[in-house]
Amino acid sequence: MTDFRKILDKAKELESKMKESQQKxxxxxxxxxxxxxxxxxxLDGEGExxxxxxxxxxxxxxxxxxxxxIIAAHNNAKIQLKSKTTEEISKATSDLGIPGFKWPL
Incomplete structure (x- = not known):
């Protein structure tokens, strides 16, 4: 029962950190x-x-x-954005034991 409680606690912690990361x-x-x-x-964080x-x-x-x-600059910005969002998500998930989690962009 304790293991299940730990899993639930981790899930709640992950949810909280993900919401915080989404705002960032x-x-x-x-x-x-x-x-x-x-x-x-x-581009903003949502790619607009x-x-x-x-x-x-x-x-x-x-x-x-x-x-x-213009196309080249836009594509360059998308690469920068992907890198920044992946970095932000990695910060949120690194201490939760979820290796290699990547933001879907």
């Missing part, structure tokens, strides 16, 4: 860049684009080049 993740910001910082994209900055220097480039730079 919502406040995360990840910035992706491309073209030597010509394009910067900022919050900001895009395009340098005046590239506005004379072909449309296709600018589009490619």
């Amino acid at each position: 993740i919502k406040s995360i910001r990840a910035e992706g860049v491309s073209g030597s910082n010509s394009v910067k994209v900022t 684009m919050q900001k895009i900055e395009i340098s005046d220097d590239i506005l004379n480039e072909k449309k296709a080049i600018i589009e490619d730079l």
Whole structure:
């Protein structure tokens, strides 16, 4: 019976830590860049684009080049976001004995 109680306590602790992590993740910001910082994209913790900055220097480039730079900056921001959210979840689960837990993104 004690083992079952320990499992329930761990589950409650995990639930609490996960809720806390979810709140922290919502406040995360990840910035992706491309073209030597010509394009910067900022995503929030839920993956929504919050900001895009395009340098005046590239506005004379072909449309296709600018589009490619925007895509590259967005993809870079997604990588940064995945890393930050995985790190946050790892903090919450590391002391609970759940090795290798990864946030599904």
